[in-house]
Amino acid sequence: MSRKNVRRLVLVLALLFLVVVFVYSGVRMAENMNNLQETPPIQEPQRPTVNVVEVTPGTYRAKVEGVGSAEALFELDLNSRINGQVISVSDSFNSGRLVVQGEVLATLEDSQWQAELASAREAQAEALVSYLEEEQEAQQAEQEWSSSGISGSPLSTLALREPQLAAAQAALDSSRQAVAEAEKNLASTQIKAPFDAIVIGRSISPGSYAQAGNEIGQLLSADRVEVVIPLSASDWSVLPDEDELVSGRLSVELTQIETGEQWIGSVIRTEKNLNSDTRQRALVVAVDEPLVQEPNLYPGTFLKAQIPGRSVANLWKLPASALSQREEILTVSEEGLLTAHPANIIFSDQQHLYVQRPEGYDQATVVIQPLSSYSEGMAVTPQSELSDD
Numbered sequence: 001m002s003r004k005n006v007r008r009l010v011l012v013l014a015l016l017f018l019v020v021v022f023v024y025s026g027v028r029m030a031e032n033m034n035n036l037q038e039t040p041p042i043q044e045p046q047r048p049t050v051n052v053v054e055v056t057p058g059t060y061r062a063k064v065e066g067v068g069s070a071e072a073l074f075e076l077d078l079n080s081r082i083n084g085q086v087i088s089v090s091d092s093f094n095s096g097r098l099v100v101q102g103e104v105l106a107t108l109e110d111s112q113w114q115a116e117l118a119s120a121r122e123a124q125a126e127a128l129v130s131y132l133e134e135e136q137e138a139q140q141a142e143q144e145w146s147s148s149g150i151s152g153s154p155l156s157t158l159a160l161r162e163p164q165l166a167a168a169q170a171a172l173d174s175s176r177q178a179v180a181e182a183e184k185n186l187a188s189t190q191i192k193a194p195f196d197a198i199v200i201g202r203s204i205s206p207g208s209y210a211q212a213g214n215e216i217g218q219l220l221s222a223d224r225v226e227v228v229i230p231l232s233a234s235d236w237s238v239l240p241d242e243d244e245l246v247s248g249r250l251s252v253e254l255t256q257i258e259t260g261e262q263w264i265g266s267v268i269r270t271e272k273n274l275n276s277d278t279r280q281r282a283l284v285v286a287v288d289e290p291l292v293q294e295p296n297l298y299p300g301t302f303l304k305a306q307i308p309g310r311s312v313a314n315l316w317k318l319p320a321s322a323l324s325q326r327e328e329i330l331t332v333s334e335e336g337l338l339t340a341h342p343a344n345i346i347f348s349d350q351q352h353l354y355v356q357r358p359e360g361y362d363q364a365t366v367v368i369q370p371l372s373s374y375s376e377g378m379a380v381t382p383q384s385e386l387s388d389d
Contacts (some may be wrong), residue, residue, distance in 0.1 A: 004163065005272050009167065012078070016065065019085070021064050026029060026301075027218060029051060039218035044365070047153065047336065047345055047378070047379045047380050047381045048381065049218075049381045049382075049383050050332070050367050050370075050374075050380045050381070050382055050383065050386055051367070051368050051369050051383050052332055052365045052366060052367055052368060052382040053318070053322075053365075053381065053384070054363065054365055054366075055155075055316045055317065055318060055320070055363070055364055055366055055370050056316075056362065056363045057312055057313070057314045057315060057316065057357050057362060058313075058315060058316075058317060059312065059313045059314075059315070060311065060312060060315050060317060060354050061308065061309060061310070061311045061312075061345060062134070062238035062308075062309025062310060062311075062346065062347045062354070063306055063307070063308060063309060063349055064231065064235045064238060064239060064297075064306070064307045064347060065304060065305065065306055065307075065349070066229035066231055066275060066283070066304075066305050066307070066343055067170065067229065067234070067257070067302065067303065067304050067305070068228060068229040068230070068282075068285075068305060069227065069228075069229050069301065069302050069303070070226070070254075070287070070290070070297055070298070070299055070301045070302075070303055071225060071226055071227070071228070071299055072198070072220035072221045072222070072224075072225055072226075072299045073148075073199075073221045073223065073224045073225070073226060073298070074195065074219075074220070074221035075218075075219075075220055076194065076217055076218070076219045076220075076221075077215045077217075078191070078194075078215065078216055078217045078219055078345040079132075079212075079213055079214060079215055079216065080108070080110070080188070080191060080210040080211065080212055080213070080214060080216055081184075081185075081186040081188040081209075081212060082108065082185050082188045082189065082212050083179075083210065083211055083212055084108030084109050084110070084112070084113075084114070084189060084209070085108060085207070085208070085209050085351050086106055086107070086108060086109075086204050086205065086206055086207060086208050086209070086210055087107050087110045087206060088106065088107045088206055089105070089106045089202070089204065089206055090103070090104060090105050090106065090204060092199070093106060093199060093202050093217065094199060095199055095200060095201050095202065096198070096199065097198075097199045098196070098197070098198060098199075098222060098291065099193040099196070099197050099219075100193065100198060101193055101194065101195050101196050102193065103192060103193045104190050104191070105191050105193055105217070106190075106210075106216065107189060107190050107191065108189070108190075108191070108202060108210060109160075109189070110186060112190040113182065113185045113186040113188075113189055114186060114316065116181060116182045116185060116186075117179070117185075117186050117279060119182075120175065120178040120179040120181070120182040121182075123175045123178060124175035124176055124178070124179050125129070126175075127168070127171045127172040127174070127175040128172055128175075130168050130171060130172075131165075131168040131171070132173045133168075134161065134164050134165045134167075134168035135165060135168070135243070137161050137164070138161040138162065138164070141161045143237055147206050149217055153339075157228050158256065159226050162278055166215055172246070179289060180318075189374040191216065193219065194219075195219075195221050195222075195223070196221065196222045196223050197219035197220060197221055197222050197341055198220045198221075198222050198291075198299070199216055199217065199218075199219060200217075200218040200220055202217040203215060203216055203217060204216045204217070205221055211297055212268050216319065217278070220299050222290070222291055223288065223289065224286055224287065224288050224290070225286070225287050225290045225297060225299055226268070226284055226285070226286050226305050227254065227265065227284070227285045227286075227287070227303055227305060228271075228282045228283075228348040229283045229284070229285060229305050229307070230275060230278055230280040230281070230282045231280055231281060231283055232280055232284065232327055233316055234346070234347075235347075236281065238309040238312060238346060238347050239307065239309045239310065239352065240309065242270055242309050245267045245270060245283070246267050246268060246269060246270070248266050248267075248271045250266065250267060250273070250307070250308055251265075251266065252265045252266060252267060252285045252305055252307050252308075252310070253262070253305070253306040253307065254287070254297075254303045254304070254305050255283065255303060255304045255305075256301055256302070257302055257303065257304050261295050263287055263290075263303075264287075265285040265286055265287040265305075266285065267283060267284070267285055267286075267307075268284055268285070268286045268287060269284045270282070270284070271283075271284065273284055281306065282382075283378065285305060285307075293304045303378055310347055312347075313356070314356065314366070315354045315355065315356060315357065316355050316356075316357050317352055317354055317367070318351075318352065318353045318354075318355060318366060319351070319352060319353070320348065320350070320352060320369070321352060321369050322328060322353060322354055322366055322367065322368045322369075322370070322371040323343055323345075323353060323370075323376070324343075324372075325370075325372050327338070327343050328340045328341060328342060328343055328370075329341045329342075329343050329358075329366060330367040330370045330374060331358075331361070331364045331365060331367070332365040332366075332380060332382045336379050336382065337377055337378065337379055337380075337382060338374055338375065338376060338377060338378045338379075338380060339376065339377075340365070340375075340376045341358045344356040345359055347350060361385050362370040365384075367382075367383055368382075
């Protein structure tokens with residue numbers, strides 16, 4: 001083949017290659033244009049799976065919880081009634097000791113008060129003699145007036161010695177009161193416990209001088225502690241009426257928050273005023289003989305109280321986790337859509353919420369672990385758990 005023919009063949013093949021490339025490119029461009037013009041298929045959004053529980057209205061007895069501190073019924077700064085030097089102090093008169101009513105805690109030097117009593121008794125004896133003498137003279141004056149034959153009464157009561165007798169009687173009465181006061185002062189040289197008590201502190205010692213009215217120690221009564229429990233208006237709304245509360249038939253469970261130790265108390269009264277800061281009203285629970293209890297209940301112990309309330313109908317009992325961050329309850333419709341309801345919590349305990357069922361609802365499917373991303377109208381896939389009744 002000549003060189004000229006070879007060149008022609010190469011030229012033809014090149015043109016043919018260009019045609020093939022042009023045709024292929026055109027086909028690919030057409031396909032790409034068609035792909036760009038086609039609308040992608042609509043994908044169904046994936047529904048999140050939510051844990052739910054089926055609930056129906058029920059009647060439940062309320063349990064109201066509150067906190068308070070156990071406080072002694074009486075707290076006393078013990079004072080000396082008289083002046084005197086301390087000559088002895090009982091071993092029981094030390095912090096932490098228990099003392100019984102009438103027990104001698106300290107003794108003061110009493111010679112001054114012994115002398116005062118002796119002087120008062122002497123004055124009383126003299127006043128008695130004066131009174132008896134005046135009484136005799138009055139009787140004699142009355143006899144003389146009667147035997148004089150003069151009708152009527154004398155012009156002055158002095159004639160019958162009535163004022164003199166009254167003065168003698170008043171002096172006798174005064175002397176008796178002085179003796180009683182002196183006896184009281186002498187008795188006060190022995191400082192006694194006014195009630196069964198826990199000794200909190202002592203500020204005297206043998207040889208010290210006690211001044212009348214000055215503090216010599218601190219006592220807390222030991223026969224009862226009271227726990228003042230502030231409650232909100234919603235708490236009061238589910239409690240029985242006051243007559244039943246203070247009847248003594250309701251047992252209040254008291255638990256020490258730190259250790260879990262428990263005691264049983266009873267409601268003794270309700271306060272009739274609202275605290276100006278918290279706007280709450282308090283219930284007062286008492287525990288008798290707290291230091292005889294096992295374990296001992298010491299004044300100052302911080303306690304949680306569980307108070308039995310009345311029965312309330314038409315409530316949903318839900319796990320505590322069913323409350324959303326927005327304080328709502330979420331229900332799932334038959335179509336799988338979420339509906340939010342304000343959580344009208346009537347009462348609660350550590351595990352459950354007892355809420356008033358929403359208007360128009362009876363049985364319902366409730367989300368038990370609502371997330372902050374859940375919203376009204378959101379489509380979900382419910383996954384049932386056993387009812388928490």
